[in-house]
Amino acid sequence: MYTGNLSNLLLNSDSYKTSHWMQYPSGSEYLSSYIEARKGDYDVVFFGLQAFIKEYLSTPITHQDIDEAEMVIQAHGLTFNRAGWERLVDKHGGYLPLRIEAVPEGSIVPVSNVVCQVINTDPEFYWLPSYIETALLRAIWYPSTVASVSHYCKGIIRQALEKSADNSDSLTFRLHDFGARGASSQESVALGSLAHLVNFAGTDSMTALVAASRWYRMDKDMPAFSIPAAEHSTMTAWGRDGETAAFANMLTQFGGEGKSISVVSDSYDLWNAIDNIWGGRLKDEVKNMGGTLVIRPDSGEPAKVVREALERLAVKFGTTINSKGYKVLPDYVRIIQGDGISPNTLGSIIDVVLKAGFSADNITFGMGGGLLQQVNRDTMSWAMKASAICIDGVWKDIYKDPVTSRSKRSKKGRLALINQTQGQPKTIKLDDLSTADNLLRDVYVDGKLLIDDSLTTIRERAGW
Incomplete structure (x- = not known):
């Protein structure tokens, strides 16, 4: 046969x-x-x-x-x-x-x-x-198309950092690859996620790490990095009444000097999570963790949600004004927006953030389908x-x-x-x-x- x-x-x-x-x-x-x-x-x-x-x-x-x-x-x-x-x-x-x-x-x-x-x-x-x-x-x-899209997005973020941040040192970590589960095949992930790494050093596609070693000589042991991050299942497993405990567990398990953790915070009520949990019951823990809490919204209209999240965090944690005249949250709290990101929405969100007076330094992005799957031969x-x-x-x-x-x-x-x-x-x-x-x-x-x-x-x- x-x-x-x-x-x-x-x-x-x-x-x-x-x-x-x-x-x-x-x-x-x-x-x-x-x-x-x-x-x-x-x-x-x-x-x-x-x-x-x-x-x-x-x-x-x-x-x-x-x-x-x-x-x-x-x-x-x-x-x-x-x-x-x-x-x-x-x-x-x-x-x-x-x-x-x-x-x-x-x-x-x-x-x-x-x-x-x-x-x-x-x-x-x-x-x-x-x-x-x-x-x-x-x-x-x-x-080549994925690398081209990724490079275009890098240009948008670079311009925003140059305009609103004290420096652009973090540029290569500002667009994280979330695309593995939405790609059409493992080989698509290998090629597409690796193409993204031509421009950035952040990915959650471990297949890309294997591909880099397989096809492109590695001068360094590791071409990209990620951080411990929560998903909805690990948060909702604690129940609505246990959301504070779920958040606190993330700080306990993964917090520490120089460490970053990402916590999806919209399982029930993002605004309650920011105002009353992160900015309330756990505020001291966040401030004293020694690392950086990256809060992840995951629903709603991205530009509006990001702006309001920044404004609420500013109320709870305060801001400073950088050399470019833009507001910056304390180093220990940031936002990552990974829902609904495409080359078009990326620029729109950044425009809204800057118009609200916040530096692009406050936000990182994750891109999934818009990076690896929403392209075809006709894109270019x-x-x-x-x-x-x-x-x-x-x-x-x-x-x-x-x-x-x-x-x-x-x-x-x-x-x-x-x-x-x-x-x-x-x-x-x-x-x-x-x-x-x-x-x-x-x-x-x-x-x-x-x-x-x-x-x-x-x-x-x-x-x-």
């Missing part, structure tokens, strides 16, 4: 790709394709290619893979290029005769620019660049398109230019990416490169990974 093998690269493609080897012109030798984000609200933070190569392209294809693929594809009603795949195994040891070049991971590139380009290195396999489109594009668009209009083909030794440009959608017009020719005089990357034809440096660099050639960047290096490129 056939049990299935998800690691078979031949089956990691769209069905219609299996017949494309018969559709190219006679004499086809080389096909050059590129990947870009055609449009979007964010600059591209390129990330994820190295993970894909290590996980999927570093193991050679085998005759067993070919047998399995033939069985599945023919039963599926399609043709199968058995001779081509067998030739690949026999001639290249099962490693893909491809050259994949890309911008360095962590690079920030405006949309509508090439970030990756792939071409076959053996003319017998002109059909191969297109065959891996499904897997390669997916491997790039998802983590990612596409992989063939742009040049060599037939009988002659290169020619190929492209699409649909009259019904100018936004889907593709680029022509073999491409390069250069820095313009003003520093902005720009896509040009490889033939026009002249003396300029090509920002695309070889990452994978004929089965070998040529670049093995650490997460630390990638973070530095992204402006850590």
